[in-house]
Amino acid sequence: MGGIAKFNCLNCGYTEEKIGFGHGKHAEPHLQIYCCNRCKTVGSTWVNGDEQPRCGICYEEEITPLETKNTSLNCPRCDTLAVLAILEDTWD
Numbered sequence: 001m002g003g004i005a006k007f008n009c010l011n012c013g014y015t016e017e018k019i020g021f022g023h024g025k026h027a028e029p030h031l032q033i034y035c036c037n038r039c040k041t042v043g044s045t046w047v048n049g050d051e052q053p054r055c056g057i058c059y060e061e062e063i064t065p066l067e068t069k070n071t072s073l074n075c076p077r078c079d080t081l082a083v084l085a086i087l088e089d090t091w092d
């Protein structure tokens, strides 16, 4: 089952609402949340099994996969500590 995450940086105001993660009826492919330092975004992309996840926007391979739990990470835009919040909503 999937969930929704929200990224919010209080310092520069960069926000990504509704970042989907997890999977639907089948285990694969699944949505992996990542942070891309090339195009400076936080988002999620579909990954199949052991495939190398790529940025959904610029196709960069050197992205940082993020945990699907509430976590703090450095904002890709201003490099200040920001929050990735996992919301209750689920989808399938």
Ligand SMILES: [Zn+2]
Binding pocket: 009, 010, 011, 012, 013, 014, 075, 076, 077, 078, 079, 080, 082
């Ligand atoms: Zn920021």
Ligand SMILES: [Zn+2]
Binding pocket: 036, 037, 038, 039, 040, 041, 055, 056, 057, 058, 059, 060
């Ligand atoms: Zn990118």
